[in-house]
Amino acid sequence: MIHEKTILIVDDEPRTREGIRKTLEAWSTGRNRIQTAASGVEARDWLASQPADLLITDVRMPEFSGLSLVEAIQHFPSKPAVLIMSGYADFDYVHQAIKLGVVDYLLKPIDKEQLLQTVQKALHVHEQQRRIQTIQEMVDPKLFEVKERREQQGNTPIGEALAYIEAHLGEPMTMRELADSLHLNSSYFSVLFKEQVGLNFSEYLMRKRVQRAKELLVQTTMPISEIAESVGYQTDKYFIKVFKSLEGLSPSKYRHAVNERN
Template sequence: MIHEKTILIVDDEPRTREGIRKTLEAWYAGKNRIQTASSGVEAKEWLASQPADLLITDVRMPEFSGLSLVEAIQHFPSKPAVLIMSGYADFSYAQQAIKLGVVDYLLKPIEKQQLLQTVEKALHIHEQQRRIQAMQEIVDPKLVDIRERREQQVDTPIGEALSYIEAHLGEPITMRELADSVHLNSSYFSVLFKEQVGLNFSEYLMRKRVQRAKELLVQTLLPISEIAGRVGYQTDKYFIKVFKSLEGISPSKYRHTVNEKSS
């Protein structure tokens, strides 16, 4: 599903502002929302109350410059991609813009084709950044801690066990069979696993399976029943129960919520 993007154009020159607006409105033919502001102050207030996917701003404006505007929104909950426009080839402005993570620096007068290509690039970058952020948010923090410690366990029996679990999440895995595969009795394996991993075997396996399920929910359109099978659960009913116990919501609700954030 393609979601409407919001683009905010900021320039104190009405002719430039309206020219860009008309170009983008003609190009997107109502598929995206194009908004304008005549000053940096007005744009800051607008962005404080609603999100935008892309900010196109002139660098030199009275009272509140484009760079001041970009600095002001750095800590906003929802930060847009930014394109800076200028009628001057000023290297110091360009340097500051790069430090602030601006996607591109456009010199006026801006050619129509250059504008459209740069806007498309900026929207794509913003979409990728939101997708990455959404993926980072779904990572189980306990598994992140374990992954960092795992580097010292590569050639140990527990390291081998963790590698096996990673490669066979979609298959039945029992602690006894895993202990046998690394030549340890199950009681000692259980104690050693908890000591070196920080979680007992069953909780670790559950978290790994739910983590893989979250990735599949976000990255694919696979039905819940198929995802359940791919992460080692024989019935989707039991999978949903386990997922809810760990995440607090159902897999379908989770998919909807994360996809909404990243769209």
């Protein structure tokens, strides 16, 4: 059975742990995978071997506290959103946990309604964080360098050229036509473009088109042929060839790989 989300509950008190599990299972109705751990060490080892979307952990536990657990998972490749459970006397721990990026905290004894509201909020935050991470991973590092250069350039002819390319990626475009529109000699424009952008015109245009295609592959269900056309390629065969030369795999395999990871 495929589950939408995985939630790990960590508490050394069996009654609290099982109470939360039952509440979340009743709310989830089988949609999500609800797991439990009886100690911070058990939870750390579990998270080291498999991903979770949400970690709900008690702050005070013997040997390995909830705070130690949150610190331990900071550098895990797949990091869950975190909710901590605490008593009235634990606000120093709560303050430290918030510094570590904890989404929220639940005050013991746990109120069922508050638990469900907070869990839904935390899962939403985690979803947003994963989307942002996916977008960051998709960014072509060479285009990122261009962006930094452009911010230093200000309003220059090449800045205007980059803005035009951004706005007209799906249209036929040649360097000569773009140079003419800026009233520049095409040879001079070519040298100036490479000097200020760090890439020649054709490579920059190719990378921008593939970058836009990657975004469409991940964020939409558009067919490959439509994506190819929308980023300025007349045939999907040529688009696939260009995409593969830059990314090392076909557009359809890229889409599948990113969707599998998320």
